[in-house]
Amino acid sequence: METNASPLPSHEGSMGFLSRLLAVYFEPGKAYADLSRKPNWLGMAILLAALALTLVSVSTLRMDPETYMRKALEQNPMSKKLSEEQKRLAIEQSVNNPGRRLIGVIITPVAVVVTYLALAGIFLLLFVISGGIITFKQSLAATVWGMGPPGIIYTLLAGIISVMKDSSDLDLDYRNNLITSLNIVINQKDHPLLHSLLGSMDVFSFWTIFLLAMAFSHMMSSKISTGKAAVGITLLWAIYVAGKVGMSAIFS
Incomplete structure (x- = not known):
């Protein structure tokens, strides 16, 4: 008597977190195909928030309170309206209340997560309008895994620079301690608009756009x-850059 055995269903095993992360750097297509089958995002978001918290702590807490507040006033466009006396009082208050610096450190991981949530919503709207079929969870996973790997490399490099540089030369935003764009050749005070524009054009921005495009394409089964x-992501990025340059024009 002949027996017909039913073939066992084959399930391609999903990658672990580390395997997927390494694959993004060397085999992004394979990594995002795996992400489309299992769109988890929490592990990557936690890693990115922890890295940002660590690096902000290093770059911020290495400064003495007076230096920190002076740099904060220099980088805040609204402080240009303050008189020298008001700036002096603000610096004195900061020195007498060092807890203010800790607030900025503490809210960093929250800001990271909120940023990814907001971007996931924007990308979701973009691709739904474009005819894609995607859920918010899938959009969030693609956003975190598209932006995260370049962000990890950038943050680690910026952290190394932050440790090596003299504390008086550190930027409050640890990401600005690593120069990867052409704005290094432009004086910010003399040409604020051009400095802002060139500051957005670096290899990490283009790498991130490429990975985001791959992540979303795989998430929507290449529809x-x-x-x-x-193209869609680049358009959003261009709008962001234009807005940033516009803000520089307003407050310059």
Whole structure:
């Protein structure tokens, strides 16, 4: 008597967190195909928040309170309206209340998560309008895993620079301690608009756009191609850059 055995269903094993992270750097297509099958985002978000918290602590707490407040006033466009006496009082208050610096450190991981949530919502709207079928969870996973890997490299490099530089030369935003764009050749005070524009054009920005496009294309089963996804994401990035340059024009 002949027996017909039913073939066992084959399930391609999903990657672990570390395997997927390494694959993003070396085999991004494989990594994002795995992400589309299992769109988890929490582990990457926690890692990014922890890295940001650590690096902000290093770059901020290395400064004495007076230096910290002076730099904060220099980088705050609204402080240009303050008189020298008001700035002096603000610095004195900061020196007498060092807990203010800790607030900025503490809210950093929260700000990281909120930023990814907001961007996931924007990307979701973009691709739904473009005809894609995607949920918010999938959009969040693609956002975190598209922006996260370049962010990890950038943060680690910025952290190394933050440790090596003299504390008086550190920027309050640890990301600005690593120069990866052409704005290094432009004086910010003399050409604020051009400095802001060139500051957005660096290899990490373009790498992030590429990975985001791949992540969303795979998440939507390639119903929207990587190229089409890249066009949409680049358009959003251009709007962001234009807004940043516009703010520089307003407060310069």
